[in-house]
Amino acid sequence: MRIRDQIDQHSPTLSFEFFPPKDEMGFWDLYRTVEALRPLHPDYVSVTYGAGGSTRRKTVELVARIKSDIGIEPLAHITCVGASKDEISGVLDDLKSRGVENVLALRGDPPEGTGPFAPAQGGFTHANELVAFVRERYRFCLGAACYPEGHPESPSLDADLDHLRRKVDSGVDFLITQLFFDNADFLRFRERAQRCGIGVPIIAGIMPILSVKQIKRFTKMCGARIPADLLNRIESVEDDAEAVRHVGTFHATQQCLGLIGAGVAGIHFYTLNRSTATRAVFQYIKSDLPRYRMATGT
Secondary structure: OOHHHHHHHHOOEEEEEEOOOOOHHHHHHHHHHHHOOHHHOOOEEEEOOOOOHHHHHHHHHHHHHHHHHHOOOEEEEEEOOOOOHHHHHHHHHHHHHOOOOEEEEEOOOOOOOOOOOOOOOOOOOOHHHHHHHHHHHOOOEEEEEEOOOOOOOOOOHHHHHHHHHHHHHOOOOEEEEEEOOOHHHHHHHHHHHHHOOOOOOEEEEEOOOOOHHHHHHHHHHHOOOOOHHHHHHHHHOOOOHHHHHHHHHHHHHHHHHHHHHOOOOEEEEEOOOOHHHHHHHHHHHHHHHHHHHHHHOO
8 A cells, every 4th residue: 555545544654664684584584573563553664775786686575575475565765875777777667566566765875984975877866866767657655755953964954955845846755754852853844844835744753762872873874963851861871771772762652642642644663673662662652543533533
C-alpha cells in the first residue's frame, strides 16, 4: 500500500527504520528482527541504502522479502551516492518488478573521510534532481527528507526551506524529518513549511537515546541539537547504560505523545537495528491511539 494513502486514511502512521548489515549473517538477523515486528502491525518499515553494489543488491532483496514474506509494507531508500542515472534506474526497475510501491529519494552522505559530497559520473548532485528523475519515469509513492533545524550544509533556515520546496515541487508525496529532540523545533518547522506552500504530510523522525557518546556523534553529523535539560539528564547517568536507555525511552515517549496531540502525520522510529527501546515506545503510544482517534474523529 502506498504510504501517502496510509497517511490519508489513518494518520498518524507508525513506522521503523533499519540499515542493511554488511554480511550475509547480519542480513538474516535483521530479517528476523523485522519479522518479529509483525505482531505490532507497523504501517511500514524502511531500509536504508548502502553505497556499495553488493549492499545495494542485498537491500533490494531484503526490501522485497519484507513485503512478500513478512507482509509489512517496505519503504526502500535510494541515494545519489556513488551511482549513475543508469545504475539508479536499474535499482528502481528491480524494486518495481518485485512489487515495491514506496521509495525514499535522498542525496545521501559521502562515505566518511572522503570530503564534501561529489556526484558520481553521470549521477545527480541534489535530491530534487533524483526526485524529478524518479517521478518522470516511475509511479512510486515518493518520499524525501527534511531538517527541522536545517541541513548542516545549508547557509540558513530560509535557504534550506527554499531547497525543500524545490524538492517537493519536483514530485514528493510525503516528507520524513531528520531526528530531533525538541517538539517545538518540529512544530515551528512545520508551520514555516506550510506558510511557504509545502502541503505534503511531514512525518516526524524520532530516535530514542541509547548511548550518550553515540547520540552526540549523530547530532554533530546531522545538525540536530540536544536540549540542555535532556543533555544534563543523560550525562548525569552516562556510565549506566540502562539508566541512559530509560531516560532516552521516556523522553522519546513524551515526544511522541506530544506530537500525536499536535496532529502529526506520522512517527518514524530510527532504530539503529535495535528494536527494544523503539518497541517499548511504539507499544505505549499505539495503545493510546484509539483514544486519540476517537477524540479527533480520524
